[in-house]
Structure formats: structure tokens, C-alpha cells
Amino acid sequence: MPNAHVFGHKRFEVDANWKLVIEPFLEGYHVQRLHASTIGSMFADVATIMSRIGPHIRQVSGKAQFEPAMLDLPGENIHKTVTHSYLVFxxxxxxxSPYYISVMIIGPRAANRSTVDYFMLTPGPADSDKALDLYTRSYDMVLNVFGNEDFRAASLSQKGLESGALAELVYGGLEASIPAFYETVEQFCNP
Ligand SMILES: [Fe+2]
Structure with missing residues (x-):
């Protein structure tokens, strides 16, 4: 990453608390549902493996048709086989992703409003028309999926929570990283 190239940057304004913007990046089961018409079919509908690294969280999830033996194939690009998702607390x-890394910095602006600075990092500037085409299509795709699906879901969740209709929320076993994140937030708020 220190030598990566910033292929593109876009700032999103999201009508949601910053923690709601982070939530979909802490579980994988929404992928086949929220992203059913875009990227859902590219990913296996399985639980993620979660590791806590100090206050940070790492999740590893398999792509479609994932088999553990794929990890041992010589010369294989591991990012074609699994997705790593990190919350840097x-x-x-x-x-x-196989050819790029997405970095998002979520900025709390109000209790119900956030900015998201999205950066696409590539190994270097596009050095061919083919690379430029791949990066451009990936950039457009990821902005659409995050902006129109994940961030939209966060703003809908915000509306739902603000309505006061729900006395409490239950997080399921496939969402174990979310309570882990809130536990860390609480620790930092009430040391
Ligand atoms: Fe998502």
C-alpha cells in the first residue's frame, strides 16, 4: 500500500450515523441480498472469518466457488480467491479486490450525517489501454455498489432507527464483528 497509486477519489455525503455506514463492511451475509443484482453472484454465501487485531477487525471471506485448496495453488493471486476486509479503528x-484496494475514511459530521472519502488504490498508474479499461470499469462499479446500495442502506437504517419504532436491535451470529466493533467503541468512550 505505501507505493500504491490513487486511481480515483470520490466523496459521498451519507444521511446516516458513521457507525451505520461501517456496519455493512463488518458482515458478509448482506452481499448476496443487498447486492443481488450487482456483485452478489461473485461471492460465496458463507460466514466470514473474523480476527480482532487490537481495536481493529479483519474479516476474510471466500469468493464464489471457494475451496480451501485454492489457497495452496502456486502463483495464484489470493485476492481472486478471498476478500479481506479491514476495519482500521x-x-x-x-x-x-484482485486488482485494486478500496479505502474508505468515514467522517462523522452530525449524529445522522457522515462523509465517506472513497479512494481506489492500484499497483501503479494504468500502463495500457486494457489496464485503464479494467480500472475504470472497476471504479464505476464500486462507486455504484457502495454509493447506491451500501450507503443507501445505511441511510434507510438511519431513518428506521430515528422513527423510534424499534426498542432494541438483535445482531445475529453472522454479524459477530458488529457487536465487537461497538464493544470497542464503548471502551474508547468509557475508558
Ligand atoms: Fe455491501
Missing amino acids: PNTVIVT
Whole structure:
């Protein structure tokens, strides 16, 4: 990453609390549902493996047709086989893809409003028309998926919570990283 090239940057304004913007990056089961018409079919519908690294969280999830033996294939690009998703506490999300890395810095602006600075990092500037085409299509795709699906879901969740209709929320076993994140937030707020 220190030598990566910033292929593109876009700032999103999201009508949601910063923690709601982070939530979809802490679980994988929404992918086949929220992203059913875009990237859902590219990913296996399985639980993620979660590791806590100090206050940070790493999740590893398999792509479609994932088999553990694929990890041992010589010369294989591991990012074609699994996705790594990191929460760098408190407010940065990093997601790996085969040819680029997505970095998002979520900025709290009000209790119900956030900015997201999205950066696409590539190994270097596009050195061919083919690379430029690949990076451009990936950039457009990821802005659409995050902006129109994940961030939109966060703003809808914000509206739902603000309505006061729900006395409490239950997080399921496939969402174990979310309570882990809130536990760390609480620790930092009430040391
Ligand atoms: Fe998502």
C-alpha cells in the first residue's frame, strides 16, 4: 500500500450515523441480498472469518466457488480467491479486490450525517489501454455498489432507527464483528 497509486477519489455525503455506514463492511451475509443484482453472484454465501487485531477487525471471506485448496495453488493471486476486509479503528475501511484496494475514511459530521472519502488504490498508474479499461470499469462499479446500495442502506437504517419504532436491535451470529466493533467503541468512550 505505501507505493500504491490513487486511481480515483470520490466523496459521498451519507444521511446516516458513521457507525451505520461501517456496519455493512463488518458482515458478509448482506452481499448476496443487498447486492443481488450487482456483485452478489461473485461471492460465496458463507460466514466470514473474523480476527480482532487490537481495536481493529479483519474479516476474510471466500469468493464464489471457494475451496480451501485454492489457497495452496502456486502463483495464484489470493485476492481472486478471498476478500479481506479491514476495519482500521475507528473509521477506516479497507477492502481488497484482485486488482485494486478500496479505502474508505468515514467522517462523522452530525449524529445522522457522515462523509465517506472513497479512494481506489492500484499497483501503479494504468500502463495500457486494457489496464485503464479494467480500472475504470472497476471504479464505476464500486462507486455504484457502495454509493447506491451500501450507503443507501445505511441511510434507510438511519431513518428506521430515528422513527423510534424499534426498542432494541438483535445482531445475529453472522454479524459477530458488529457487536465487537461497538464493544470497542464503548471502551474508547468509557475508558
Ligand atoms: Fe455491501
